Every structure is written in C-alpha cells, then in structure tokens.
Amino acid sequence: MSQTTPTNGSANGGNGAVIDVDLQSIYYGNFRAVRDTRLAIQKGTITAFIGPSGCGKSTVLRSINRMNDLVRGFRFEGHVRYRGKDVYDRAIDPVAVRRHIGMVFQQPNPFAMSIFRNVAFGLRLNGYRGNVEERVEKALRGAALWDEVKDKLRQSGLALSGGQQQRLCIARAIATEPEVLLMDEPCSALDPVATRKVEETMLELKKHYTIAIVTHNMQQAARVADKTAFLYVDTSQGGRTGYLVEYGDTKQIFENPKEKPTQDYIAGAFS
Amino acid sequence: MSIVTAEQRQAHEVNLSDLEKSLRHVRTLHSAIMSVVIGGMSVMAMVPLASVLWMLLSRGSERLSLALFTELPPAAGMPGGGISNAFLGTLVVVAIAALISVPFGILAAVFLAEFGQDSRTAAGVRFCAKVLTGLPSILAGVFAYAVVVLTTGTFSAPAGGVALALLMIPTVLLTAEEAIRMVPARMREAALGLGATRTQMVLRVTLPTALPGILTGVMLAVARAAGETAPLLFTALFSDYQLTRNLMEPTPSLAVLIYDFSGSPFPTQIEIAWAASLVLVFLVLVLNVGSQVITRRYLHK
Numbered sequence: 001m002s003q004t005t006p007t008n009g010s011a012n013g014g015n016g017a018v019i020d021v022d023l024q025s026i027y028y029g030n031f032r033a034v035r036d037t038r039l040a041i042q043k044g045t046i047t048a049f050i051g052p053s054g055c056g057k058s059t060v061l062r063s064i065n066r067m068n069d070l071v072r073g074f075r076f077e078g079h080v081r082y083r084g085k086d087v088y089d090r091a092i093d094p095v096a097v098r099r100h101i102g103m104v105f106q107q108p109n110p111f112a113m114s115i116f117r118n119v120a121f122g123l124r125l126n127g128y129r130g131n132v133e134e135r136v137e138k139a140l141r142g143a144a145l146w147d148e149v150k151d152k153l154r155q156s157g158l159a160l161s162g163g164q165q166q167r168l169c170i171a172r173a174i175a176t177e178p179e180v181l182l183m184d185e186p187c188s189a190l191d192p193v194a195t196r197k198v199e200e201t202m203l204e205l206k207k208h209y210t211i212a213i214v215t216h217n218m219q220q221a222a223r224v225a226d227k228t229a230f231l232y233v234d235t236s237q238g239g240r241t242g243y244l245v246e247y248g249d250t251k252q253i254f255e256n257p258k259e260k261p262t263q264d265y266i267a268g269a270f271s
Numbered sequence: 272m273s274i275v276t277a278e279q280r281q282a283h284e285v286n287l288s289d290l291e292k293s294l295r296h297v298r299t300l301h302s303a304i305m306s307v308v309i310g311g312m313s314v315m316a317m318v319p320l321a322s323v324l325w326m327l328l329s330r331g332s333e334r335l336s337l338a339l340f341t342e343l344p345p346a347a348g349m350p351g352g353g354i355s356n357a358f359l360g361t362l363v364v365v366a367i368a369a370l371i372s373v374p375f376g377i378l379a380a381v382f383l384a385e386f387g388q389d390s391r392t393a394a395g396v397r398f399c400a401k402v403l404t405g406l407p408s409i410l411a412g413v414f415a416y417a418v419v420v421l422t423t424g425t426f427s428a429p430a431g432g433v434a435l436a437l438l439m440i441p442t443v444l445l446t447a448e449e450a451i452r453m454v455p456a457r458m459r460e461a462a463l464g465l466g467a468t469r470t471q472m473v474l475r476v477t478l479p480t481a482l483p484g485i486l487t488g489v490m491l492a493v494a495r496a497a498g499e500t501a502p503l504l505f506t507a508l509f510s511d512y513q514l515t516r517n518l519m520e521p522t523p524s525l526a527v528l529i530y531d532f533s534g535s536p537f538p539t540q541i542e543i544a545w546a547a548s549l550v551l552v553f554l555v556l557v558l559n560v561g562s563q564v565i566t567r568r569y570l571h572k
Contacts, residue, residue, distance in 0.1 A: 105461065
C-alpha cells in the first residue's frame with residue numbers, strides 16, 4: 001500500500017496540495033456555468049463541495065479528471081493542477097488523467113458482469129500482470145464489501161442491493177489504486193443505512209486516498225469532510241453562474257462561516 | 272358567497288350507489304366490451320400461425336426420418352429420397368451471408384451509435400439502411416446476379432450468400448444500433464472514469480452489454496434469410512447433387528427445394544417439400560432458442 005501513497009511532500013508541490021483548482025470559467029456552449037473557483041485539495045483529506053442545486057459543484061468536481069470533456073459544448077478556462085501538472089495542458093492525455101484520479105458516480109453503475117470482473121475491470125484495462133485475485137480482494141476489503149460478497153464473486157454485480165452496488169463501484173475505482181477519488185453525490189440514491197456504510201468506508205479510505213466529494217447532504221459533509229467548499233449561484237448578472245463563496249475547515253464553515261451566503265445557507269439547513 | 276356554500280352542500284350529498292360494480296354504468300360496460308374485443312383479436316391473430324404449424328407438423332412429420340437427412344432428393348416419380356444436400360446448402364449459404372453481414376452490420380452500428388451519432392454520414396447510412404429494409408428480396412437476387420454471378424460466370428453459394436447478406440445487413444445494423452444505444456450512459460461513464468479509451472469502452476463494456484440485443488437482431492436476420500427463396504433463384508440456383516468442396520457451383524437450398532417440389536405433380540416430391548418446410552421452421556427455431564441460451568449463459572458468467 002505504501003508505494004501507491006507516497007508521503008513525499010515535495011512531490012505535491014511543497015504545500016501538500018494534490019489537486020490545485022484554479023478555475024476562471026466553465027462554459028456549456030454560451031452558458032457560463034461556473035466562475036472564479038480556486039481551491040487546493042490536500043493530500044489524505046476528504047474535501048466536500050456543498051451548495052444549492054445548480055451551483056455547479058458537480059461540474060467543478062467532474063472537471064478535475066476531465067469527465068466533462070464528453071459533454072458537448074464544454075469549455076474550461078483556467079487550470080487544474082495535479083501534482084503541479086496542468087491536466088488541461090494540450091500535451092496531457094485525459095484517459096491517463098482518469099487513471100490517476102478515479103471517480104464514483106451518483107447512480108451506482110456496475111457493469112453487467114460478475115462482481116469479480118467488475119472490480120478487475122480497471123486492472124485489465126491497464127494490462128495488469130500481477131495477481132488479479134489478490135488485488136480484487138484487497139479492493140473489496142477496502143470498500144468494506146468483501147465479507148458480503150466473497151462467496152458470490154461470480155454473480156452479477158447488478159444483483160446486489162443499491163448500497164452494495166455503490167461500494168462495488170468504490171472497490172472498482174480503488175482497485176487500480178488511483179491517488180485521488182472523486183465522488184459525485186455517492187449516497188444520493190442510497191437509504192440511510194447504506195449511506196452510513198459508505199461514509200464509514202470513506203473515512204477508512206482516507207488513510208490511503210485523497211477524496212473529494214460532492215454532496216447535497218450537509219450533515220454528511222459535517223460528518224466526513226475535513227475541508228468544505230461552499231458554492232453558490234450568482235443570479236446578479238442575469239444568468240445562473242455558480243461560484244466558490246467560501247472554502248475552509250469543515251468546522252469553521254459550519255460553526256463560524258465568514259460570508260453572508262454561507263451563513264444563510266448553513267442557518268437554513270440546520271434551523 | 273352563496274354559490275360557494277351551495278357547492279359545498281352538494282359535495283356532501285354523495286350518491287354511494289355508483290360505487291357498486293354494475294354493467295349498467297356506461298363506462299363499465301364499455302370497458303367490458305373492449306376487454307372481450309381485444310382478447311378475441313389476440314386469439315384471432317394466432318389462428319393463422321397455429322394452423323400453419325399444425326399443417327406443417329401433421330404433413331411434414333410423415334416423412335421425418337434419418338433418411339431425410341442422408342439421402343438426395345428423389346427423381347421425378349421415384350419413391351424415398353431426402354433433403355441432405357438442400358439442408359447442407361442452406362446452412363452454407365446462410366453462413367456465408369452471416370459472415371458478410373454480421374461484421375459489417377455491427378461495426379457500422381458502433382459507428383452510428385457511438386462515434387458519429389449526429390454526423391451527416393450517420394444520417395445517410397441510417398436512411399439507406401431503412402430503405403434497404405423494404406427492398407423487395409428479388410431485387411437483392413438480381414443485384415447479386417449482376418455483381419457475382421455474371422462476373423464469376425457461375426451460379427454459386429457465395430452468390431446466394433451475397434444476395435442474402437444484402438437483406439440481412441439493414442436488420443443487423445438497425446437492431447444493433449438500437450441495442451448499443453440502450454446501454455445506459457452511466458455504464459459508459461463508469462468505463463471512461465476508470466481510464467478506458469473509447470475503443471476499450473466499446474469493446475469491453477458497450478458491446479458485451481448490448482450483446483443480447485445484437486444477437487436478437489442477428490437471429491432475426493438469419494431467420495429471414497434462411498426462408499428467402501427469390502434471391503436464391505438467380506444466385507445459388509439449385510442442384511440435385513450433394514455439395515462438394517467447390518462452392519463455386521449451383522448450390523441447393525431448402526427454400527428453393529420447397530419452391531420446386533411443392534409445384535410438382537409427383538406425391539413423393541410433395542411429401543418431401545412438406546418435410547423440408549418442417550425442417551426449415553425447426554432450424555430457425557433451434558437457432559433462436561440456441562442464441563437465447565448462449566446469451567443467458569454469457570450474462571451469468
């Protein structure tokens with residue numbers, strides 16, 4: 001495990017930031033979806049993105065590993081630096097970026113294949129030559145799913161419950177041991193018990209991975225995140241452009257927010 | 272204000288008798304009649320199919336024996352005989368047609384569904400495929416006659432294969448495109464999110480997930496092709512002899528055998544035609560069931 005999570009601080013650009021988002025604008029066609037969002041994601045932490053619907057928090061998250069490239073009309077202005085390298089540089093292959101920065105989606109999306117092959121998928125993509133069984137078991141243990149599925153690895157991943165499917169997707173994402181894990185509202189389709197399990201898994205994963213999570217559930221952010229970014233929708237210029245209002249330690253954002261929109265949002269959510 | 276109170280009063284005087292089920296209510300009666308009509312219609316729709324199957328089973332099974340699959344067709348007026356050459360010929364011609372149409376159809380479908388969705392090329396291809404679906408099958412035969420038979424100078428199995436492939440491609444292409452489109456977008460996202468290239472995504476996620484739908488299209492196309500007679504008349508023609516290793520000669524098929532023999536004045540040939548019809552229907556059925564079994568196995572692996 002240690003070779004995949006080097007603790008060498010200098011490789012992280014000195015300040016411990018694995019991801020450095022320096023976003024000026026994101027456009028979908030002529031629509032400016034997000035503006036002026038700058039934040040650094042620290043190694044070995046969980047960073048939460050919160051804010052009202054339509055504030056662009058998912059858009060920001062998905063632009064980190066260039067998943068938005070697939071959306072027609074998407075245009076990114078600014079930089080996202082992963083260990084100092086700009087992932088939007090022309091010389092960078094987005095496919096390779098996604099192998100370092102993995103992703104878990106809102107809807108559990110296992111492939112229509114066995115549990116084992118789901119987890120082994122990423123390994124086989126990369127032509128992994130080592131012991132696939134070992135890595136699959138390790139990934140499933142990491143996602144706290146091993147005990148529930150170890151006797152039925154040959155069964156379809158689609159036969160699992162929603163919560164199990166989502167942990168299968170987490171296992172699939174960490175099987176290739178990416179450094180960063182992006183999670184786009186991973187619990188929004190799950191019941192409270194399954195949500196709790198995924199949250200526990202995330203706290204466990206934090207030891208080895210850097211996690212960024214989008215959530216519409218404020219309590220979830222408060223429970224799991226070390227840092228929290230609050231995004232809001234700016235309607236002053238006629239459009240609906242999201243932007244970063246405040247970024248800081250979760251405790252500070254929830255207990256002592258500095259900005260007015262943050263104060264109102266937190267107060268509304270908890271009163 | 273008085274209007275409101277009147278309405279309120281009315282709302283409380285509910286006539287509970289209309290809660291009871293009764294055919295006296297117009298809507299209930301209408302619903303009952305329509306249920307009977309649609310039920311009757313669906314039974315009626317099965318009558319032709321059932322009667323055809325019944326005729327096939329009763330007439331065709333008379334000659335069903337091992338000899339049917341080992342012997343050659345009887346000469347006019349002679350007893351006995353079988354359809355071994357036509358059976359083999361159909362398999363060969365349809366296999367050639369599938370070898371041509373399946374790769375073409377599926378690869379083109381991948382382009383239409385994954386890469387060039389909204390391009391002009393895709394729109395043109397889609398349009399042509401839809402037009403080709405309605406192509407009279409005899410024209411496919413004439414086309415293959417001009418392109419293959421005239422250039423090679425002989426009626427042959429490959430010529431028949433080309434004619435049938437022409438009829439199969441649109442079915443394979445359009446159903447495969449539909450099946451590929453049905454693969455949920457979130458599965459594609461998952462593959463790309465794991466660092467798959469688009470080619471890897473198509474080969475490892477999209478196509479395997481769409482496989483049952485694609486196979487259904489292939490089976491439909493094969494079933495149609497196996498029963499086609501007109502395209503083969505100009506291309507594979509027929510032969511009374513057993514197939515040889517040389518495919519570049521007239522090749523018999525079940526469909527043409529049925530066509531030839533059913534018009535014959537000799538009872539044995541008519542019996543053979545019935546038996547051949549039963550075998551042809553059974554062949555298509557086996558292919559269909561077989562593909563479904565394979566698909567199910569694949570999904571559970």
